[in-house]
Amino acid sequence: MPAKRKKQGLTDEFIAAVAHEIRNPLSSIKMNLHVFSRDLSALGSGKDVSIPNLQEHLRVALRAVDHLERIVNDIIDISRPVVPEFSKENVSDVMDAALLLAEKELSDKDIQVVKKIDSLPMVEVDARRMEQALLNIFLNSVHAMEKGGRLNITAAADLGTISITVEDNGKGMTQEVLSRVFEPFFTTSPDGTGLGLTLSRRLIERHNGTIDIESEKGKGTRVTVRLPCKQK
Ligand SMILES: Nc1ncnc2c1ncn2[C@@H]1O[C@H](COP(=O)(O)OP(=O)(O)O)[C@@H](O)[C@H]1O
Ligand SMILES: [Mg+2]
Numbered sequence: 001m002p003a004k005r006k007k008q009g010l011t012d013e014f015i016a017a018v019a020h021e022i023r024n025p026l027s028s029i030k031m032n033l034h035v036f037s038r039d040l041s042a043l044g045s046g047k048d049v050s051i052p053n054l055q056e057h058l059r060v061a062l063r064a065v066d067h068l069e070r071i072v073n074d075i076i077d078i079s080r081p082v083v084p085e086f087s088k089e090n091v092s093d094v095m096d097a098a099l100l101l102a103e104k105e106l107s108d109k110d111i112q113v114v115k116k117i118d119s120l121p122m123v124e125v126d127a128r129r130m131e132q133a134l135l136n137i138f139l140n141s142v143h144a145m146e147k148g149g150r151l152n153i154t155a156a157a158d159l160g161t162i163s164i165t166v167e168d169n170g171k172g173m174t175q176e177v178l179s180r181v182f183e184p185f186f187t188t189s190p191d192g193t194g195l196g197l198t199l200s201r202r203l204i205e206r207h208n209g210t211i212d213i214e215s216e217k218g219k220g221t222r223v224t225v226r227l228p229c230k231q232k
Contacts, residue, residue, distance in 0.1 A: 025064035032061040074195035082206045084126035098134035118156040124231045133203040136196035144170030167222040173215040
Protein backbone atom coordinates (compact mmCIF):
# COMPACT_ATOMS: atom_id res chain seq x y z
CA MET A 1 0.00 0.00 0.00
CA PRO A 2 2.65 2.65 0.83
CA ALA A 3 4.44 1.76 -2.43
CA LYS A 4 1.23 2.29 -4.43
CA ARG A 5 0.54 5.57 -2.65
CA LYS A 6 4.04 6.78 -3.41
CA LYS A 7 3.63 5.97 -7.06
CA GLN A 8 0.64 8.33 -7.21
CA GLY A 9 2.56 11.02 -5.29
CA LEU A 10 0.34 10.56 -2.22
CA THR A 11 2.93 10.49 0.51
CA ASP A 12 2.18 10.16 4.21
CA GLU A 13 3.10 13.84 4.43
CA PHE A 14 0.39 14.69 1.88
CA ILE A 15 -2.20 12.66 3.78
CA ALA A 16 -1.27 14.43 7.04
CA ALA A 17 -1.60 17.79 5.24
CA VAL A 18 -5.06 16.81 3.94
CA ALA A 19 -6.22 15.99 7.47
CA HIS A 20 -4.84 19.29 8.70
CA GLU A 21 -6.55 21.30 5.93
CA ILE A 22 -9.89 19.62 6.59
CA ARG A 23 -9.72 20.13 10.34
CA ASN A 24 -10.00 23.94 10.32
CA PRO A 25 -13.22 24.29 8.30
CA LEU A 26 -14.64 21.30 10.13
CA SER A 27 -14.11 22.86 13.56
CA SER A 28 -15.58 26.13 12.29
CA ILE A 29 -18.72 24.24 11.15
CA LYS A 30 -18.96 22.42 14.46
CA MET A 31 -18.57 25.54 16.57
CA ASN A 32 -21.01 27.64 14.57
CA LEU A 33 -23.69 24.94 14.42
CA HIS A 34 -23.25 24.34 18.15
CA VAL A 35 -23.83 28.03 18.96
CA PHE A 36 -26.69 28.15 16.43
CA SER A 37 -28.42 25.21 18.08
CA ARG A 38 -27.90 26.63 21.59
CA ASP A 39 -29.32 30.04 20.57
CA LEU A 40 -32.21 28.42 18.74
CA SER A 41 -33.17 26.52 21.90
CA ALA A 42 -32.94 29.77 23.86
CA LEU A 43 -35.24 31.40 21.30
CA GLY A 44 -37.66 28.49 21.70
CA SER A 45 -37.79 29.08 25.44
CA GLY A 46 -38.69 32.72 24.93
CA LYS A 47 -35.27 34.30 25.53
CA ASP A 48 -34.12 37.33 23.58
CA VAL A 49 -31.91 36.07 20.75
CA SER A 50 -30.57 38.10 17.83
CA ILE A 51 -31.84 36.66 14.54
CA PRO A 52 -29.01 38.28 12.50
CA ASN A 53 -26.55 36.53 14.83
CA LEU A 54 -28.27 33.22 14.20
CA GLN A 55 -28.06 33.85 10.45
CA GLU A 56 -24.40 34.79 10.72
CA HIS A 57 -23.53 31.47 12.37
CA LEU A 58 -25.22 29.61 9.53
CA ARG A 59 -23.51 31.79 6.94
CA VAL A 60 -20.06 31.11 8.41
CA ALA A 61 -20.79 27.37 8.61
CA LEU A 62 -21.96 27.31 4.98
CA ARG A 63 -18.84 29.16 3.86
CA ALA A 64 -16.72 26.53 5.58
CA VAL A 65 -18.77 23.80 3.83
CA ASP A 66 -18.01 25.48 0.47
CA HIS A 67 -14.33 25.56 1.34
CA LEU A 68 -14.36 21.87 2.33
CA GLU A 69 -16.08 21.05 -0.95
CA ARG A 70 -13.36 22.87 -2.91
CA ILE A 71 -10.64 21.04 -0.98
CA VAL A 72 -12.28 17.64 -1.54
CA ASN A 73 -12.86 18.30 -5.27
CA ASP A 74 -9.25 19.41 -5.75
CA ILE A 75 -7.95 16.37 -3.85
CA ILE A 76 -10.06 14.09 -6.04
CA ASP A 77 -8.54 15.74 -9.13
CA ILE A 78 -5.01 15.55 -7.79
CA SER A 79 -5.10 11.96 -6.57
CA ARG A 80 -6.59 10.56 -9.76
CA PRO A 81 -3.80 8.80 -11.67
CA VAL A 82 -3.06 10.75 -14.82
CA VAL A 83 -2.77 8.60 -17.91
CA PRO A 84 -2.95 11.18 -20.69
CA GLU A 85 -4.89 10.39 -23.84
CA PHE A 86 -2.92 12.22 -26.47
CA SER A 87 -4.38 13.44 -29.72
CA LYS A 88 -3.15 15.99 -32.25
CA GLU A 89 -4.58 19.35 -31.29
CA ASN A 90 -4.21 22.99 -32.12
CA VAL A 91 -2.95 24.50 -28.85
CA SER A 92 -4.72 27.74 -29.68
CA ASP A 93 -8.08 25.89 -29.53
CA VAL A 94 -7.12 24.33 -26.20
CA MET A 95 -6.26 27.80 -24.87
CA ASP A 96 -9.60 29.18 -26.13
CA ALA A 97 -11.47 26.35 -24.42
CA ALA A 98 -9.71 27.13 -21.13
CA LEU A 99 -10.46 30.85 -21.56
CA LEU A 100 -14.12 30.00 -22.12
CA LEU A 101 -14.18 28.12 -18.81
CA ALA A 102 -12.78 31.26 -17.13
CA GLU A 103 -15.23 33.54 -18.95
CA LYS A 104 -17.37 34.44 -15.95
CA GLU A 105 -14.39 35.36 -13.75
CA LEU A 106 -12.78 37.30 -16.61
CA SER A 107 -15.91 39.32 -17.35
CA ASP A 108 -16.83 39.90 -13.67
CA LYS A 109 -13.47 41.66 -13.33
CA ASP A 110 -13.50 43.30 -16.77
CA ILE A 111 -10.19 41.67 -17.61
CA GLN A 112 -8.88 42.46 -21.06
CA VAL A 113 -7.47 39.34 -22.73
CA VAL A 114 -4.83 39.96 -25.39
CA LYS A 115 -3.87 36.87 -27.37
CA LYS A 116 -0.88 36.69 -29.65
CA ILE A 117 -0.64 33.28 -31.24
CA ASP A 118 1.90 32.42 -33.95
CA SER A 119 0.99 29.89 -36.55
CA LEU A 120 1.48 26.66 -34.67
CA PRO A 121 2.08 23.05 -35.62
CA MET A 122 -0.38 20.49 -34.26
CA VAL A 123 0.68 19.27 -30.85
CA GLU A 124 0.08 15.94 -29.12
CA VAL A 125 -1.82 16.80 -25.96
CA ASP A 126 -4.62 15.50 -23.79
CA ALA A 127 -6.89 18.44 -24.59
CA ARG A 128 -9.14 18.14 -21.54
CA ARG A 129 -6.27 17.87 -19.09
CA MET A 130 -4.28 20.67 -20.70
CA GLU A 131 -7.41 22.85 -20.55
CA GLN A 132 -7.58 22.20 -16.82
CA ALA A 133 -3.87 22.99 -16.34
CA LEU A 134 -4.24 26.28 -18.24
CA LEU A 135 -7.52 27.17 -16.54
CA ASN A 136 -5.83 27.05 -13.10
CA ILE A 137 -3.12 29.37 -14.39
CA PHE A 138 -5.65 31.82 -15.91
CA LEU A 139 -7.73 31.86 -12.71
CA ASN A 140 -4.68 32.59 -10.57
CA SER A 141 -3.99 35.60 -12.79
CA VAL A 142 -7.59 36.78 -12.56
CA HIS A 143 -7.49 36.48 -8.76
CA ALA A 144 -4.22 38.44 -8.62
CA MET A 145 -5.55 41.34 -10.74
CA GLU A 146 -7.71 44.33 -9.94
CA LYS A 147 -10.80 45.12 -11.99
CA GLY A 148 -9.77 46.10 -15.54
CA GLY A 149 -6.50 44.15 -15.48
CA ARG A 150 -4.82 42.82 -18.58
CA LEU A 151 -3.99 39.22 -19.40
CA ASN A 152 -1.45 38.70 -22.19
CA ILE A 153 -1.35 35.25 -23.66
CA THR A 154 1.13 34.10 -26.28
CA ALA A 155 2.00 30.82 -27.94
CA ALA A 156 4.92 30.15 -30.24
CA ALA A 157 6.72 27.12 -31.61
CA ASP A 158 10.46 26.57 -31.72
CA LEU A 159 12.45 23.41 -32.43
CA GLY A 160 9.74 20.90 -31.59
CA THR A 161 8.58 22.79 -28.50
CA ILE A 162 5.51 24.95 -27.99
CA SER A 163 5.90 27.76 -25.48
CA ILE A 164 2.80 29.28 -23.93
CA THR A 165 3.11 32.39 -21.79
CA VAL A 166 0.42 33.83 -19.54
CA GLU A 167 1.25 37.26 -18.20
CA ASP A 168 -0.81 39.38 -15.83
CA ASN A 169 -0.37 42.84 -14.38
CA GLY A 170 -1.65 41.75 -11.00
CA LYS A 171 -0.22 42.02 -7.53
CA GLY A 172 2.74 39.73 -8.19
CA MET A 173 4.57 37.77 -5.51
CA THR A 174 7.52 38.12 -3.20
CA GLN A 175 10.41 35.70 -3.77
CA GLU A 176 9.34 33.87 -0.60
CA VAL A 177 5.81 33.26 -1.97
CA LEU A 178 7.19 32.41 -5.42
CA SER A 179 9.46 29.73 -3.95
CA ARG A 180 6.45 27.97 -2.40
CA VAL A 181 3.72 28.16 -5.05
CA PHE A 182 4.02 24.50 -6.09
CA GLU A 183 3.76 23.19 -2.52
CA PRO A 184 0.46 21.37 -2.00
CA PHE A 185 -1.90 23.49 0.14
CA PHE A 186 0.27 26.60 -0.05
CA THR A 187 -2.12 29.50 -0.61
CA THR A 188 -2.27 33.20 0.22
CA SER A 189 -6.02 33.36 -0.40
CA PRO A 190 -8.66 32.68 2.29
CA ASP A 191 -10.78 30.88 -0.32
CA GLY A 192 -7.88 29.07 -1.98
CA THR A 193 -6.96 25.42 -1.60
CA GLY A 194 -3.33 25.75 -2.64
CA LEU A 195 -3.73 22.79 -5.00
CA GLY A 196 -4.20 24.58 -8.33
CA LEU A 197 -0.56 24.87 -9.35
CA THR A 198 0.29 21.48 -7.83
CA LEU A 199 -2.29 19.97 -10.19
CA SER A 200 -1.25 22.10 -13.20
CA ARG A 201 2.38 21.09 -12.80
CA ARG A 202 1.43 17.44 -12.44
CA LEU A 203 -0.64 17.55 -15.64
CA ILE A 204 2.06 19.44 -17.58
CA GLU A 205 4.76 17.03 -16.43
CA ARG A 206 2.59 14.12 -17.64
CA HIS A 207 2.89 15.82 -21.04
CA ASN A 208 6.70 15.81 -20.60
CA GLY A 209 6.47 19.58 -20.36
CA THR A 210 7.64 22.20 -17.88
CA ILE A 211 6.12 25.16 -16.06
CA ASP A 212 8.14 28.17 -14.89
CA ILE A 213 6.95 31.24 -13.05
CA GLU A 214 8.53 34.67 -12.81
CA SER A 215 6.98 37.37 -10.71
CA GLU A 216 7.59 40.78 -9.28
CA LYS A 217 5.68 42.06 -6.28
CA GLY A 218 3.37 44.92 -7.29
CA LYS A 219 4.06 44.44 -11.02
CA GLY A 220 2.76 41.10 -12.18
CA THR A 221 3.45 37.50 -12.99
CA ARG A 222 4.47 35.52 -16.04
CA VAL A 223 3.89 31.79 -16.32
CA THR A 224 5.65 29.88 -19.11
CA VAL A 225 4.49 26.41 -20.10
CA ARG A 226 6.64 24.44 -22.54
CA LEU A 227 5.32 21.33 -24.25
CA PRO A 228 6.94 18.97 -26.72
CA CYS A 229 5.03 18.89 -30.02
CA LYS A 230 5.39 15.11 -30.22
CA GLN A 231 5.14 12.59 -27.41
CA LYS A 232 7.64 9.69 -27.44
N1 LIG B 1 -0.60 34.95 -11.19
C1 LIG B 1 -0.36 35.02 -9.88
N2 LIG B 1 -0.16 36.22 -9.27
C2 LIG B 1 0.10 36.31 -7.95
N3 LIG B 1 0.19 35.23 -7.12
C3 LIG B 1 0.00 34.01 -7.67
C4 LIG B 1 -0.28 33.83 -9.06
N4 LIG B 1 -0.40 32.51 -9.30
C5 LIG B 1 -0.21 31.88 -8.12
N5 LIG B 1 0.02 32.78 -7.13
C6 LIG B 1 0.30 32.47 -5.70
O1 LIG B 1 0.46 31.07 -5.58
C7 LIG B 1 -0.46 30.56 -4.59
C8 LIG B 1 -0.82 29.12 -4.91
O2 LIG B 1 -1.59 29.05 -6.10
P1 LIG B 1 -2.51 27.76 -6.35
O3 LIG B 1 -1.69 26.53 -6.20
O4 LIG B 1 -3.22 27.94 -7.64
O5 LIG B 1 -3.53 27.78 -5.12
P2 LIG B 1 -4.75 28.80 -4.81
O6 LIG B 1 -5.12 29.47 -6.09
O7 LIG B 1 -5.83 27.90 -4.27
O8 LIG B 1 -4.22 29.75 -3.77
C9 LIG B 1 -1.60 31.56 -4.59
O9 LIG B 1 -2.31 31.55 -3.36
C10 LIG B 1 -0.85 32.88 -4.80
O10 LIG B 1 -0.26 33.33 -3.60
MG1 LIG C 1 -5.22 28.60 -7.95
